Amino acid sequence: MLRELQTISNKNVDAMYKADVAMVAGMAVVKNYVDKTADMPAAATVAGFYFVTKERVPIGINCAKTDMSDYSTDITVIAANEPVKLITPMIGERYAVDQYVATGLAVGNSLMVGIDGKFAKATVASRIIYGGTFNDAGHTLAIVEISDKAVTNA
Numbered sequence: 001m002l003r004e005l006q007t008i009s010n011k012n013v014d015a016m017y018k019a020d021v022a023m024v025a026g027m028a029v030v031k032n033y034v035d036k037t038a039d040m041p042a043a044a045t046v047a048g049f050y051f052v053t054k055e056r057v058p059i060g061i062n063c064a065k066t067d068m069s070d071y072s073t074d075i076t077v078i079a080a081n082e083p084v085k086l087i088t089p090m091i092g093e094r095y096a097v098d099q100y101v102a103t104g105l106a107v108g109n110s111l112m113v114g115i116d117g118k119f120a121k122a123t124v125a126s127r128i129i130y131g132g133t134f135n136d137a138g139h140t141l142a143i144v145e146i147s148d149k150a151v152t153n154a
Helices: 060-064
Strands: 002-006 014-019 028-032 037-039 050-053 083-087 094-097 111-113 119-121 126-136 139-151
Touching (some): 002 126
Antiparallel strands (some): 028 037
């Protein structure tokens, strides 16, 4: 799940890539410029990542529904080779995601993106800051803020 809490309006979103492997909306991925795919990072990273999501298009019987949960698998699960939207995080923006590892996190900690596309406590200086949790109708999301300066965890 990806929630945009505080973002810059009308910025470009890259929709020219496909998922390399199955993934979930809200994960952080890197671009493979040669294959035009969104890939999981080969190593933990704190830069050059994008939030991945996809168009909200219901499939099958869900097309008949007037309301559909944002947590429906039609919206959150991305299959391999499915077109994706890559959102570039910018300084000052805040997002909420369910793709994170809560172990050892405290508000103000710096985060990194693991090889699984999830955010976790950083082992190096990072501009990705953990802002606590966000209750989204009973779902616990992590607030991810993009800072203008790198922070090192104690």
